[in-house]
Amino acid sequence: MRRRTPGLRREEVAQLAGVGITWYTWLEQGRPINVSSQVLDAVARTLFLDAAERDHLYRLARIPQPPVAGDPPAEIPGDLDTVLTALDPLPAMLVDARTDVLRWNRAYAALHPALVSAPVGERNTLWQLFAAPDAQHHIVNRDERAPEAVAGFRYRYSQNVGDPRWQDFVTRLRTASPLFSLLWARHDVAPPRLCDKRYDIPGIGEVSLRATGMELADHPGVRLVVHTPTDRRSRENIDHLLRRATHL
Known part of the structure; x- marks a missing residue:
C-alpha cells in the first residue's frame, strides 16, 4: 500500500490514526492482522484515501467483503x-x-x-x-x-x-x-x-x-x-x- 501523504513518516501516520507502529507497518506490508473497520476508517482518513484505495486497504487487512462474482458463464446468451x-x-x-x-x-x-x-x-x-x-x-x-x-x-x-x-x-x-x-x-x-x-x-x-x-x-x-x-x-x-x- 502506498501512502498518499509521502511527507508523513510511518510513526506519524500511526499516531494520527491511533494505532501502533508495528501494527501499521504490518498493514502496509499486507501481513495478516486483526483489525476493526473503525480502525481502518481512521487510517483511510489520515491518508486521504479515495474510494479505490480505501477498498484496497480493506482487502489488505482481510476484512470480509461482499461476495465477489465468479468467472462469467461459459455460454454467452x-x-x-x-x-x-x-x-x-x-x-x-x-x-x-x-x-x-x-x-x-x-x-x-x-x-x-x-x-x-x-x-x-x-x-x-x-x-x-x-x-x-x-x-x-x-x-x-x-x-x-x-x-x-x-x-x-x-x-x-x-x-x-x-x-x-x-x-x-x-x-x-x-x-x-x-x-x-x-x-x-x-x-x-x-x-x-x-x-x-x-x-x-x-x-x-x-x-x-x-x-x-x-x-x-x-x-x-x-x-x-x-x-x-x-x-x-x-x-x-x-x-x-x-x-x-x-x-x-
Whole structure:
C-alpha cells in the first residue's frame, strides 16, 4: 500500500490514526492482522484515501467483503451477440474481470485482428498491450495507457486474491513483459474508468477512440466495452478500416 501523504513518516501516520507502529507497518506490508473497520476508517482518513484505495486497504487487512462474482458463464446468451452486432461500426467487445475478451463485433475484429485470432490464453487486452509485438496492436499512446491499465487490473485482482488463475496470469505476464513487472511492483490501484486509445493503422491512418465499459447486471463479471471515435477523422478511418476488412 502506498501512502498518499509521502511527507508523513510511518510513526506519524500511526499516531494520527491511533494505532501502533508495528501494527501499521504490518498493514502496509499486507501481513495478516486483526483489525476493526473503525480502525481502518481512521487510517483511510489520515491518508486521504479515495474510494479505490480505501477498498484496497480493506482487502489488505482481510476484512470480509461482499461476495465477489465468479468467472462469467461459459455460454454467452445470443442476445448479447445481437447487441454487439447492432453496435457496428463502433468497435465493441465483451470482456471479463481478467480482461479476457469473450466476444466481439466486426469493427472490433477489424481493429484488433491479432487479438481475436490469438490463442485463448493470450486473447486478453492486458496481454496484448504488454506482451504482443507493437506491430500487432498499433497503439501509439501505450506509455500513457500502461500505468492506468495496470492500476485498474490490480483493483480487480484485489477482489480475487488467492485465486490461482489470477496468480498464474500475473506470473505469466510478469515473465513476458518487463514493463508490466515494473508497473505491477509499484502497487498502484485505481477503479476502471473512461480511457482514450490512439492508434496508427498502416494504410488507414490515425484513429482515436474512447473506451466506455458497462457492467452487465445479468451476467456478473462481464463488461460490455464500446469504443467511440473522438473526432470526425477517426470515424472516417474506422469506416475505411471496415471496408478494407470486407474485401480481404
